[in-house]
Amino acid sequence: MSGKPALILLGIHARPAAQVLMAAFPNWDVYAPDEAALPHSLPLGSATETIAALFRDGRPVIGLCAAGILIRAVAPHLADKQNEPPLISVAADGSAVVPLLGGHHGGNLLARRIAAALQGVAAITTAGDLAFGLGLDEPPEGYSLANPEDAKAFMAAMLRGATIRIEGHAPWLTGSQLPLDQESGTLTIAVTHLAEEGSGERLVYHPRSLAIGVGCERGCSPLDLIRLVQTTLDAHNLARESVAGVYSLDLKADERAIQELGGWLGVPLRFFDTARLEQETPRLANPSDAVFAEVGCHGVAEGAALAAAGRDAELIVPKVKSRRATCAIALSPAPFDGATQGRPRGALHILGTGPGGSDWLTPEARIALTGASDWVGYGLYLDLWPELQGDRALHRFELGEEEKRVRFALDLAAEGKQVALVCSGDPGIYAMATLAFELLEAEPQQKAWQRVEIAVIPGVSAMQAAAAKSGAPLGHDFCAISLSDLLTPLETILLRIKKAAEADFVIAFYNPVSQRRREPLAMAKDILLQHRAPETPVVLARNLGREGERITHVSLGELDVDRVDMLTLVIVGSGASRPLALPDGRRFVYTPRGYGTKRE
16 A cells, blocks of 8 residues: 545534544544544545546545545446555444555555554455455565565465465564465465565565665765666675665765665665764674774664664675765664664755634644644744644744744754744745855755755735735735844835835835834835825735734725734735725725727
8 A cells, every 4th residue: 555545524414533533643634624623633625526636647536425425436447456546435434444445555454453543343355355364465564575465366265265384574464364384385485685586386575674884975966876886786695675764874865866865775774973983893794994984983884774674684795886886785684674873864844824823734744844843933832732732842032032943943853853943924035044044055064954854834924815805916026025123124124115116116114113123114104195186095914814814905195004913914906006995895905917908
């Protein structure tokens, strides 16, 4: 089974079961209609189209609805039985769970897990599962089946009376109802880290028990490192499916070749510090004083492989070298979760949550928040999302501590944490993204910062929200100007206002006033009145997206500084902007783009 599962609910009556499943499987995507929306859910739209699109993308679909709805949605797209993702119907009250498709591709196992969470019954109908209590094409976590195409014939032979012998260690089969006969079994289950194709009479399972350690020169070609690893696996007849992870020294966390190797193998990529790798020196086959002098440990590739595979691991492939890279492979006596060894490359996601409530939180920002280990930000912003906090560490900072906050976030990410630096609105508009890049440029000596993965995730900006709430004032050329003089001299701010007024831009004023600073807005009004009529429409948008939201329409001549506070965004129209009052009392502002002239 591959792809993130998607849970579909069609009505309010299914919400209790959906909430149980959301708690049990927090990484699932949830789709719901507006009337049944939940805090994390995505808009469902057309149920038929959404279900079909998810199914075509190879994602398991779990519907809290009648089986017929799911069947009719995917029926036109049934083409390849071997590659169909699980399709599971769950009774709205959670009492029954029916895998409709993909039972042998993880559907049966998933149905059992869902039924356990809901305390319902999994209605498994595949013959092998019913006869023997498990599906051989669904190995447990830590194992993969090399020849799933042969599972059907293998199980059919068992149903006809054939017996099985086991080669290797298969603990999940202990206590099963399989017809085992170690002496004279005609069918074979082989558990091995060696590459083998298998057949209809021989199922081959690969335990994820190999740790690949790598090192490379700075700027090594990804192709060179991938070729070295593939050649090494082939030369020793090692199964790629048995690779649990790729490991290296933390100084290499930002090395593109190592990043692409992890992606190419599709396994976790983790790193160790020099102290941990140096502990492996007694077990190294090729300790190097030159490597120690360079990075502080006697071996990177061998040390990383052994550190990941554990104390009882065997170094089955000592260090192999190409011109610019090295690799080594260690074998653990049992499968292991590659993601739990070492630490990941740290990531800093600088994200905007929008100016208000959950309606304006983008799916990408929600994913970053739920995927983070740590949240960093102004305390008020962190408290806006209690339903997403879970067990994440919250690091609160006060207003005015912006640089301290960004430094802290970079330091956390440099330790291997997955960090969300939380901003309101959009993180690139008068927010923390620019400060992060400024610090990265100003302090190149902070090498650990340079290795951090950095992503800026956009959010709905305050000026976008204000414009949408008031009509379309930003329909033609516009600019944004902050009236805060904490970081920008007042003279520079006033000059920018003058130039924007002369160019007839619509202007969105951020930070229009504070408790101590009220004069700049009044000065801006005076400058604008030299270039625009007093009747020019102005929008005062206060507390956007939150309780107490208020949108006020005034003219430029009527603009009163005392009606503006720290929570207000001010939009001043251009000479072309127009107020619009509808007969029912609704008021809007829009700025024509010129379609009227085009029509004429």
